Amino acid sequence: MSRKLSFAAAINEALHIAMQADPDIIVMGEDVAGGGGRADQGIEDAWGGIMGVTRGLIKAFGPERVRDTPISETAILGAAVGAAATGLRPVAELMFMDFIGVSLDPLLNQAAKLRYMFGGKVRVPLTVRTSMGAGARAAAQHSQTLYGMTASIPGLKTVCPSNPADAKGLLLASIRDDNPVIFCEQKTLMFSQGEVPEGDYEIPLGQAATVREGSDVSLVGVGRTVHTAIEAATALAAEGVSAEVIDLRSLSPLDEDAILATLEKTGRLVVVDEATPRCGIASDVAALCVDRGFDFLNAPVKRVTAPHSPVPFSPVLEDAFVPSPARVIDAVRELL
Amino acid sequence: MPIAVVMPKLGMTMQEGTVIEWPLEVGARVARGDTVLIIESEKAEVEIEATGDGYFRHIYVEPGEVVPCGTVLAALTEAPASDFDAEAFRASESTVAARPVVTAKPSATRAATAAPKAGAPATPAAKKLARSHDLDLDAIAGSGPNGRITREDVEALIEQRAALIGVGDGIRLDAPATGPDAGDGVLLLPGFGTDVSAFARQIPVLAEAYRVRGVNPRGVGLSDAPDSERYDIATAAGDAAALMHEPGHVVGTSLGAAIALELALRHPERVRSLTLIAPLVRAEPRLVAVIEAWCAIARESTPETLATALLPWMFSPAYLADESQRKRTVRGLAQTVARVGVEALHRWQAGILAWSGSREADLERVGVPTLVIAAGDDLLTPRAEAVASAIPGAKSIVVAGAGHAVMLEAPEAVNDAVLGHLSSGRTA
Numbered sequence: 001m002s003r004k005l006s007f008a009a010a011i012n013e014a015l016h017i018a019m020q021a022d023p024d025i026i027v028m029g030e031d032v033a034g035g036g037g038r039a040d041q042g043i044e045d046a047w048g049g050i051m052g053v054t055r056g057l058i059k060a061f062g063p064e065r066v067r068d069t070p071i072s073e074t075a076i077l078g079a080a081v082g083a084a085a086t087g088l089r090p091v092a093e094l095m096f097m098d099f100i101g102v103s104l105d106p107l108l109n110q111a112a113k114l115r116y117m118f119g120g121k122v123r124v125p126l127t128v129r130t131s132m133g134a135g136a137r138a139a140a141q142h143s144q145t146l147y148g149m150t151a152s153i154p155g156l157k158t159v160c161p162s163n164p165a166d167a168k169g170l171l172l173a174s175i176r177d178d179n180p181v182i183f184c185e186q187k188t189l190m191f192s193q194g195e196v197p198e199g200d201y202e203i204p205l206g207q208a209a210t211v212r213e214g215s216d217v218s219l220v221g222v223g224r225t226v227h228t229a230i231e232a233a234t235a236l237a238a239e240g241v242s243a244e245v246i247d248l249r250s251l252s253p254l255d256e257d258a259i260l261a262t263l264e265k266t267g268r269l270v271v272v273d274e275a276t277p278r279c280g281i282a283s284d285v286a287a288l289c290v291d292r293g294f295d296f297l298n299a300p301v302k303r304v305t306a307p308h309s310p311v312p313f314s315p316v317l318e319d320a321f322v323p324s325p326a327r328v329i330d331a332v333r334e335l336l
Numbered sequence: 337m338p339i340a341v342v343m344p345k346l347g348m349t350m351q352e353g354t355v356i357e358w359p360l361e362v363g364a365r366v367a368r369g370d371t372v373l374i375i376e377s378e379k380a381e382v383e384i385e386a387t388g389d390g391y392f393r394h395i396y397v398e399p400g401e402v403v404p405c406g407t408v409l410a411a412l413t414e415a416p417a418s419d420f421d422a423e424a425f426r427a428s429e430s431t432v433a434a435r436p437v438v439t440a441k442p443s444a445t446r447a448a449t450a451a452p453k454a455g456a457p458a459t460p461a462a463k464k465l466a467r468s469h470d471l472d473l474d475a476i477a478g479s480g481p482n483g484r485i486t487r488e489d490v491e492a493l494i495e496q497r498a499a500l501i502g503v504g505d506g507i508r509l510d511a512p513a514t515g516p517d518a519g520d521g522v523l524l525l526p527g528f529g530t531d532v533s534a535f536a537r538q539i540p541v542l543a544e545a546y547r548v549r550g551v552n553p554r555g556v557g558l559s560d561a562p563d564s565e566r567y568d569i570a571t572a573a574g575d576a577a578a579l580m581h582e583p584g585h586v587v588g589t590s591l592g593a594a595i596a597l598e599l600a601l602r603h604p605e606r607v608r609s610l611t612l613i614a615p616l617v618r619a620e621p622r623l624v625a626v627i628e629a630w631c632a633i634a635r636e637s638t639p640e641t642l643a644t645a646l647l648p649w650m651f652s653p654a655y656l657a658d659e660s661q662r663k664r665t666v667r668g669l670a671q672t673v674a675r676v677g678v679e680a681l682h683r684w685q686a687g688i689l690a691w692s693g694s695r696e697a698d699l700e701r702v703g704v705p706t707l708v709i710a711a712g713d714d715l716l717t718p719r720a721e722a723v724a725s726a727i728p729g730a731k732s733i734v735v736a737g738a739g740h741a742v743m744l745e746a747p748e749a750v751n752d753a754v755l756g757h758l759s760s761g762r763t764a
Contacts, residue, residue, distance in 0.1 A: 267461045267487050298461040298487040299480065334481065 002165070005196040007189050008053045010164035011129070014171040015054065015091065017200050019061050022089060025175060028067040029076055029093025029129075033058045049093060051131065051190050073103035077128065081106045084126035084180070085114055091175060097132035097184065098144045111180040112155030126180040127171070133224060133274060134311045134322050135188040143187075143311035143318075145275040147222075150182040151251035152279070157205055158251040160184040162226035164194035166249060169203030177205060186223040186274075206253030210262070214244030217332050218262040218269045220285055222248040225272040225323055232272075232328035241332065251281050259285055260293045267298025268335045272323050277305040299335035304328050338420060339388045339412040340429040341372055343397075345405040346382060352404045353377040355397050359667070363747065364392045365540040366412055373409065390414055391540070394422040399660060416540060458485035465490045471497075496558050503578035510558035511551045511579050515543030520608075521584030522758065523576060524550040525592030527614075528688065529630055529681055531557045533672050534589065537747035538754065546585070546758065551576060553595070555680025566686030573598035580606050585758050589613040589743060590717060591688055597695060600704050610706040611754055612724075614740050616717040617699065619692040623716045627688070631681045634673070643669035652713040652739040665744070699726035706730040707757040709750055711742035731757065 005013065019025045032054040034047030048055025058066040069076045073094060080092035094100060100107070107128070114122045134143040151158040159174055159181060161167040167185070174181040211226060212233055219229035226247045233243035246262050248255065263269050269289055273282035282303040289301045304323045312318050343353045354376040366372055366386045373384040390412030397409045408429045413420050454474040458466070462485045466473050469490070476493055478485035500508035512532065522542055526534040532550030542548045553572050555561035572595045576586070586607050588596030593615030600607045616623065626649050633642045643666045647656065650669075656662055708724035712734050724732030733753050738745040 267459070294460050295464040296461055298459045299484075336481075 002195045002197045004193045005164050006191050006193055007161075007164045007167050007185070008051050008191065010168040010194075010196045011053050011171055011185070012048075012055065012057075013196070014168040014175075015057060016060065018091075018172055018175045019057070019065065021200070022176075023065075024087065024089045025091060026065045026067065026083065026088055027054055027057055027061075027091045027093070028069055028080060029054075030069060030071055030095050032093050033063060033066045033068045050095060051185075051187075053129075053185075053190075054093070073099045074106070077103040077106040077111075080126055080128070081111045081114075081124060081180075084111070084124045085122050089125045089175065091127045091129060094128055094130040096138075096142045097130040097146045098141050100130070100146060100149070107150070107156065107180065107182075108153055112153050115179065116155060123178045124180045125176075125178045127174045127177075127183055128180070129171075129183045129185065131185045131187050131190070133186040133188065134306070134318055135224070137313070137315060137318065138187070139313040140310040145273075145306070147182070147184045147251050148275050148280040148284075151254075151281060155180070157181040157253065158184065159205060159249065160186070160223040160251060161249060162186075162189070162211075162221070162223050162247050164192070165196045166203055166209070166247075168196055169201050170205070170249060172200065173202035173205055176202065181205070184223065189224055189227075203249065206250045206255055208249055208255035208258035209247045210244065210258070211247050212243070212245040214242040214266065216242045216266055216268065217335060218244045218246060218266045219328060219332075220246045220248065220259060220262070220269060220271040222251065222273065222281065225274050228323055228325055228328060229270075229272050231325040232332070235325060235329055236332060241336065243332065248281070248285075254281075254284070254288075256288055256292070259288055260296070263289050263293045264296045267296055268332075270302040270304060270328060270331045270335070272304045272328055274306055274322055276308050277303060278308055280305060302331040302335060304331050338393070338414070338425050339386070339390055340408045340425070341384065341386070341410040341412065342429075343375065343403050343405050343407045343409055344382075344384060346377055350377050350405060352402055354402045355399050355409060356381055357399055357664075358392075358395055358410070359664070360392045361537070361664070361668075361744075362392055362395065363416060363537060363540075365416075366390055366392050372412070386412060388412065391416040393420060394425075396422075396426055456483050456485055459487060461487040462490045465494075469494055469497075493558070500558060500560075501579060503575040505562075507554065507560050507562060507575070509552060509554070509560065509575060509579065510556075511549050513547060513549040514539060515546050515548045517547065519545060519547040520758075521580065521582065522546040522548045523580060523584055523586045524548065525553070525572075525576060525586070525588035525595045526550070526556075527590030527592050528627060528684055529634075529676050530672050531675050533668075533675075534741075535587075535743065538587075538743060538751055541747075541751045542754065542758075545755075549579060551579060551592075552675075553592075553684075555677060555683060557675045561677065561680055564683055566690060567680070567683040568687050569594050569598050569691040570602070572687070573602055577603045577606050583608045585609045585611070587611040587613065587754060588615070590616065590740065591684065594688065594691060594695075597699075597702070598691075600702055600706075601695065601698055604703050607704045609757060609760075610702070610704050611709065611757055612706065612720075613709045613750065614711050614714055614717045614742055615708060615720050615723050617693070617696045617723055617726075618719075619688060620716075620718065624689070626716060627685050631678065631685055634676075634681055635678045639670040639674035640666065642673050643667075646673070649715055650739055650741040652711075652737055652745060654737055655739060655745050696726070699723065700728060702727045702730070705757070705760070707753065708732040709742065709753055710734045711738040711740055711745075712736040713738060714740045714742070716740040 080090040083090045111124045161170045221229040229245045236243045271282045271285040282305045286301040356376050357374040370386050371383040372386045393413040394411045408426050456478045480486040524535045531552045552559045586596045593612040600610045706727050710720035724730045735746045735749045
């Protein structure tokens, strides 16, 4: 059975299911509890973070397991890594991925390295939920797409769902993974609706999905750009061009086989990524196609990405910054 | 129902477009998806596809004219010669208010119409596929951006090559057949340096009643090009005989007429009737010189240059007087001559010269019903009528004012004569 839920509600449901099943799971971050559960102070429920994702958790699991933190990303992630290394299974919230700068050391040099450096004797079953991406009129310091940065760090996994059902299944898999996982939530998708199965299910990390079958060209997206690709594919279908759409779902591990399989099928590939183009997942996918899929190529690989620029605050410029279906269609036309 | 070709509306801002070119001859057979028109809009040339099958019947708007979107530009009809009131159709179609938006076809789905170009870029997938099938990329025309050879182009060639027919000694020829499966067979043999497209104006008409098989001889088009000093006319006649599973009608033009004649002399039991169009039994000095020029230009220059140089020799002044017709013919002829490589030209040159004069005394031995079609203004084979008078009982007609390429210049006269001859051969 499934029903329609928003992306935020699907994540909330995953947290409920995970916390119900495993008492070692705690949730921590800025305003995740929001003072909720303080009946003595007349507060019945939490705000649940700026997107309301953690709403209701404090009533269900109490302030011991759902913890507001000071406004210090260093403290949040430092404490979360320590908790993970010493027996808990924390889900920490980094309100905006843009704030990763001040909390990078716990991730880069601790979380990502401990299991490796201690010969497997220490595990870091940490999940960092974080919101990212442009399109919310939040300006250059609250709109970046930095999943390529975390995906480039060995020892971290990086996940980015495109729809509510995947968000729930991927989050459950992330929480139960014994390695640190960066779980990226695209802001503009948070209130999008979708069918979400009931109950407990996991979507394995590192497994891409074919969301639309096609034969002439492959469009590879992740997160929001999956929807950009689907829109482009629909418009191309009216012109008689059959486009296949692949949702990467995880950036690390990356489902190389799925990318090569769709390239072998269509011979033409456009990768759509809302991150900036240097050293990003789009370049990584393009390199994979040339390196391992050279003989499948029936046209150059095209990358449709944001420009190498901060995210503009002007709504007009921000809309131009984000990869559009029209740009994807233009790229496809160059290949045919 | 006839089909209208209209000026498409290719974008929200497009109000009008310019007719640039009608790439097809009036009368040509058209399949859905074929390019019937090239227009210019917003400084870009766009190919327009036929929306259904038919015959290219009538042009309302000539190249160079600028017309609003939705204007009826040309008509396709179901049959080549059915009743059709061009003006009434135009009037009825012009009242159709809402025109569908026509989309320019993406080049990936476009069949390569350009000639192969040596050293053209090819995609890795195309290269790998060509390698695994032992195909030469230089022989493949690219349909991708910048003339790039794509996997689809190689696949099309593989499919075409799978249809080649063995004629013995491991040689396989490209001899496509069309028309009713049960019909009497007609074998078409094209002239020097050309392929079956030389019969483009004959095939649709003949195929209404006959099973028509055009032969691309050795070295032409996709047919095998075995290494050899020369391609003998006798060998070509043997190849043609091998393609005839039962006795049939044989139609040849120019060098193809020489092959047809040789076939009738060597295998008379295979030949129900013989049609020789602009034939020769001895290569006149001018023909020898034109063939030398043909080989030299093919070696040194482009197919377009070759076609331009050949035009004055092959067509009559009346045909050449029309400039747009000249340009269209050069374009078509360039594509045809591009399908014959320089080595094959030299081998056929040697073959026809070796054969020249060898059969003059044997014409009286031709025992099958023969029709000779001579062109009145033929510079290359001016003694075609003499061939007719030397063959016992041969009929002959002269198409007045037509050049050597009489099949293109006067298709109706040629087709009527051929059909008449085939049907009399049927009752004989």
